[in-house]
Amino acid sequence: MKALVLAGGKGTRLRPLTHTSAKQLVPVANKPVLHYGLEAIRDAGITSVGIIVGDTGNEIREAIGDGSRFGIDVTYIAQEAPLGLAHCVLIARDFLADEPFVMYLGDNFLIGGITGPVKVFRQSDYDAQILLTKVTEPRFYGVAELGPGGEILSLEEKPDRPRSDLAIVGVYTFSPAIHEAVRAIAPSARGELEITDAIKWLIDHGFRVHSHLVSGYWKDTGRLQDLLECNRIVLEGLEPRILGSVDGLSEVTGRVALEPGAIVENSVIRGPAIIGACAKINGSYIGPYTSIGAGCVVENTEVEYAIVLEDSTLRGVSRLTYSLIGRNVEVTRSEGLPNTHQLMIGDHSRVQVQA
Structure with a gap:
């Protein structure tokens, strides 16, 4: 089994920090978010890892190297533009070959790792497995609607009016059937090949897609409040x-x-x-x-x-x-009078001062 880690993207919600730095390398408890994901993949027994990189590829390569210090073997795959998660699968076809694989979004943070879900997938005949968790603001995520028996009724990417509060966690497991699906779908209204559309294609064509509810802590660290909350959670368990x-x-x-x-x-x-x-x-x-x-x-x-x-x-x-x-x-601190705030701030910044 292989892993495909997505470490491209522009990180617009963490600007201006991500104008000059990869969002996946922003630290939680002084360790980059991406490191937690690579360690979780290794702990699940997966050592062959492809990393999708974009504009910040040089920084990612410098931080991760060949992967040996994590106990993995890394292959880098360049994506010319952020054209969607399914596009990442498309361009990684040669690396993935015909093996099942985990796709892990590099800015995701999942307490408890992925060993359990990976074990379930390996012991099953599923063609895809998605992880779900309840969130308070589902419109910011991919959202799944489940039937009374746990079957997947619908999948939507960042819907204006979500049909449920179940967000799709950024960790997916696929059989080689996903390669046919990503070739069959068309770009969405935002010009991207959506992984939710590829999964829906699998469901519509009779492939077995399983959903697994995550009870542990999960965050997409793309926003300040989520990053600070992840930092809090990790520090709670600090030795x-x-x-x-x-x-x-x-x-x-x-x-x-x-x-x-x-x-x-x-x-x-x-x-x-x-x-x-x-x-x-x-x-x-x-x-x-x-x-x-x-x-x-x-x-x-x-x-x-x-x-x-x-x-x-x-x-x-x-x-x-x-x-x-x-x-x-x-x-x-500004010295002398008048007692003023002196600021030099880049684009897309946010500063709050007490009047």
Whole structure:
């Protein structure tokens, strides 16, 4: 069995961060989202992995390499434009050959892994298996409507008026029958080959399609609130470790991971929280559900429920919360009068300030 991981796409909902970085490499608890998916695939016993890449392909290649450090063998497949999930299957035909495979969306986050669903598929004669979970805003996802016996009645991609609250999780399992389906469908109104249309084609032509309800935690990390929530969930299960240095004037409580080379001085850290390697925390408060990346400097600042990427500086900020701060960013206090906010912000940004 093989795996096809989708790591293309533009990540428009996380701009401006994704103008310069792949959305699949945004970290949760200081580890890229894509790493969690590759580890789940490996743990399910799959080692041959094709990764679909687009504009950020060079960054993905640099971050993943040949896959050996994950215990997998990686083949990269370039997609010229984001033309739909079914298009990814189409261009990966040579790699996939005639083997069954898992298709895994690289920006998805699924607690508990995929070992169970993969085992069910391997022991069955299904031609496709989709995972479903209940969500509060189904219009943002592919949606499935099930009959009283669990049969799939309909599938819609991001419908304006969803027929159910069951979102299609970004992990699919297919037999080689899917190759006929993706060749048979036409692009949707948004110009993409939709995987939901390919699955509907399988159902309409008598192939066996199974739905599996996921009880564990799942998120598509394409939005800020989902990314912060994933960070919270992972930090809840954090194993405490103090591998850096903490001075006698500091207080570290709860589940806190302090990576090698990190320095904490005259500060309070209340977990769950993770402080990356060689980060420096001075005169600051780091509150729960916060990830501080490697090489960051946090001075005279209060921050909680936030993700700060590596090599950024927060200095003199009275309160920062519910935030995602990119790499090599400076957030500092303006000195002198008048007491103003001074901002240099890129396109598609969002900033909230207290008047």
